[in-house]
Amino acid sequence: MLKRLALAMLAAGSLFAVQAGAQTEISFYYPVAVGGPITKIIDGYAAAFEKENPGVKVKPIYSGTYQESIVKALTANKAGDPPVLSVLLSTDMYSLIDEDAIVAWDELLKTDSDKAWHKSFFPGFMENSQTGGKTWGIPFQRSTIVAYWNKEAFKEAGLDPNKAPASWNEMVEFGKKLTKKDASGNVAQWGVQVPSSGFPYWLFQAFTTQNNVVLMNKDGTQTYYDNPAVIEALQYWVDLSKKHNIMKPGIIEWGTTPKDFFERKVAIMWTTTGNLTNVRSNAKFDFGVAMLPSGKRPGTPTGGGNFYLFKKSTPQQREAAMRFAKWMTSPERAAQWGIDTGYVAARADAWDTPEMKKYVQGFPQAAVARDQLQYAVAELSTHDNQRVTKALNDGLQAALTGSKTPEAAMKDAQREAERILKPYRK
Amino acid sequence: MNRTAAQVHGWLLLLPTAVLLAAFTHYPAGATLWHSFFSTPKPNRPAVFSGLDNYRAMAEDPVFWQSLANNLWFALGTIPVSIALALLMAIWINGRLRGRAFLRLAFFTPTVLPMIAVANIWLFFYTPQYGLLEQLTGLFGLPNHNWLGSNETALGCLIVVTVWKEAGFFMIFYLAALQAVSPNLYEAARIEGAGPWTIFRRITFPLLMPTTLFVLVNAVINSFRLVDHIVVMTRGGPDNATSLLLYYIYDVGFKFWDSAYAAALTMVLLVILGATAVLQFGFLEKRIHYR
Numbered sequence: 001m002l003k004r005l006a007l008a009m010l011a012a013g014s015l016f017a018v019q020a021g022a023q024t025e026i027s028f029y030y031p032v033a034v035g036g037p038i039t040k041i042i043d044g045y046a047a048a049f050e051k052e053n054p055g056v057k058v059k060p061i062y063s064g065t066y067q068e069s070i071v072k073a074l075t076a077n078k079a080g081d082p083p084v085l086s087v088l089l090s091t092d093m094y095s096l097i098d099e100d101a102i103v104a105w106d107e108l109l110k111t112d113s114d115k116a117w118h119k120s121f122f123p124g125f126m127e128n129s130q131t132g133g134k135t136w137g138i139p140f141q142r143s144t145i146v147a148y149w150n151k152e153a154f155k156e157a158g159l160d161p162n163k164a165p166a167s168w169n170e171m172v173e174f175g176k177k178l179t180k181k182d183a184s185g186n187v188a189q190w191g192v193q194v195p196s197s198g199f200p201y202w203l204f205q206a207f208t209t210q211n212n213v214v215l216m217n218k219d220g221t222q223t224y225y226d227n228p229a230v231i232e233a234l235q236y237w238v239d240l241s242k243k244h245n246i247m248k249p250g251i252i253e254w255g256t257t258p259k260d261f262f263e264r265k266v267a268i269m270w271t272t273t274g275n276l277t278n279v280r281s282n283a284k285f286d287f288g289v290a291m292l293p294s295g296k297r298p299g300t301p302t303g304g305g306n307f308y309l310f311k312k313s314t315p316q317q318r319e320a321a322m323r324f325a326k327w328m329t330s331p332e333r334a335a336q337w338g339i340d341t342g343y344v345a346a347r348a349d350a351w352d353t354p355e356m357k358k359y360v361q362g363f364p365q366a367a368v369a370r371d372q373l374q375y376a377v378a379e380l381s382t383h384d385n386q387r388v389t390k391a392l393n394d395g396l397q398a399a400l401t402g403s404k405t406p407e408a409a410m411k412d413a414q415r416e417a418e419r420i421l422k423p424y425r426k
Numbered sequence: 427m428n429r430t431a432a433q434v435h436g437w438l439l440l441l442p443t444a445v446l447l448a449a450f451t452h453y454p455a456g457a458t459l460w461h462s463f464f465s466t467p468k469p470n471r472p473a474v475f476s477g478l479d480n481y482r483a484m485a486e487d488p489v490f491w492q493s494l495a496n497n498l499w500f501a502l503g504t505i506p507v508s509i510a511l512a513l514l515m516a517i518w519i520n521g522r523l524r525g526r527a528f529l530r531l532a533f534f535t536p537t538v539l540p541m542i543a544v545a546n547i548w549l550f551f552y553t554p555q556y557g558l559l560e561q562l563t564g565l566f567g568l569p570n571h572n573w574l575g576s577n578e579t580a581l582g583c584l585i586v587v588t589v590w591k592e593a594g595f596f597m598i599f600y601l602a603a604l605q606a607v608s609p610n611l612y613e614a615a616r617i618e619g620a621g622p623w624t625i626f627r628r629i630t631f632p633l634l635m636p637t638t639l640f641v642l643v644n645a646v647i648n649s650f651r652l653v654d655h656i657v658v659m660t661r662g663g664p665d666n667a668t669s670l671l672l673y674y675i676y677d678v679g680f681k682f683w684d685s686a687y688a689a690a691l692t693m694v695l696l697v698i699l700g701a702t703a704v705l706q707f708g709f710l711e712k713r714i715h716y717r
Contacts, residue, residue, distance in 0.1 A: 067681070071680045074683065095683070098468065098469075099468070099469060099683070100469035100470070184567050185569070186564065186569060186570050187555075187570060188555075196575075197575070197660070197661065197663055197664075198661050198663070248554055248555075248570075248572060248575075249572060249575075249576075250554075250572030250575030250576045250664070251572070251574070251575035251576070251663055251664040252572075252575060253549070253553070253574065253575065255549070256549070256550070256553050259553075260553075260555070260556075263555075263556050265555045265556060384682065386677075386681040386682055387681075387682045387684075390677070390681075390682075393663075394489075394665050394666060395665075397663050397664040397665040398664075398665040400664070401575070401576060401577050401664045401665060403577055403665060
């Protein structure tokens, strides 16, 4: 009995070995961060790719939120069995390099078409994907921050419904007209809402970029949280509620911000372009999508996820993974992905495809994010990223809830970031 | 000879549980202690012995101290209230009452729901302006308040959710215990002319003490163990006002990947829980008489 079992196992083992020799299997982790049937779309892509590329088997594995995905990927890496390919936050680049978990894409780019593919993405998205002269991430599900405004509310307030605030001063001026109180003195509708829960640093980076200052250096070893222009940007954000009374005081929840907008509790909201499809299907009023207002200049950080290639993989797997990533980011696929989800199609030629042209014609709001890209900067990312970012997040929330002044909050955050980053400077 | 056989027999019976406990409780605890004396290994920097460095860093870490203080307030806010509420509800629905089955179900429902779902529901209760709570306070003409977005109220909001979630669970234990109390005792007391308060104080409450101890142990453990709602509702914010010890350990371990420091923090949690267990079973148990 035992002998027979052992024989059967041996047979099964050799069968498996034969199959593995003929086919290259690439496992692929992906997170879901926006609404919609993402899992179905990804499975469809994988199946279509397998049909065009016999010999490669793609195994897509849904891995939760971005945070859960990086935990799973890095834990699997430590256990010696990471995925071959994974979509993770572009800002996790330094952490993945420090853990020695990923390889750069450069060595895989052999043909001219490979090299052209590599250069086809918007430069704004490549900033978070390259360091030390190498490319570690391939832009896939990328986004920026845009402003959504309620045209009906603008009309009621006597404003031009087709004109969003274009400057910091205009945002305050419009906001004052848009903030409405009910009979008992409670605010029924706020002018502006910039969410500050969870990852306030991302939205704050829009203010700092507009104030023409950067938060970190290119090597990810230095932050500039206590730069006077950074403090000034924070003062503007704090003043929206403290001085001008046009934004809800306290910490504003990211998750319920679109709902606040649908319920007409706020006239202008800042959120990701990834919410575009959500707003389009749920707003019961005419709405507009605009670039964020300018301070000294227009600006927004980019956000979202890149493809990373894990180090513990065979040469065949890496080659197949490159082909898959290239196929997934081809102009047609990038266009379709953008239309299905609201993410910004990450390359210029995707916007020239017939499907995308038709989509933008019927829904011009979709092109705002693309047009804003020329002003976009890299999202805050450093070595020991999450810890350095937390220092900033804590400082921002302290200033927004009024427990510290903007200046004290940013000085504390900078001191903490200095302490963490010192070992990374050589 | 016979005694040795009995000994072996006993040990064999204990073996499966002992192996499981050793593999999944004692070994990890020991390993955590061991790792807390080393630096976090990185690909180009293997772990080196660093003595008490992690503990020294902890002593200087303001977020750790705040998380610890938050956790004590959280425990103080949730444990007595949820136990008192559980006892009250149990006594109420133990009496003869119309719609008793419905009430029991209603009180127990929060326990059945997963914490993540509960937290998502409560997130909308607390939503400023149009959330349920705001609509209620609005009726009385009270001003708007950003409940989860203010340092002063965020932790209190989480305490309320936890009490709501836990009280029903503890009620079940009290209910079972109440039904085991012999009615003879009550009859005898009434014949002696004791009022309802005396009956509760002299008969019901003392007889419920073993249950109270059990519930108390669970409540203490839960106050250090439950962090699901923080992930959903506040992520430790604003400015760490709702960061509890276990949530901070998760942050350090799985966001910062500083496993050695996370191990040191875990030791603090282990010591706290160990100390409360010793206190509860060593001290309180002596003052409780079992039948």
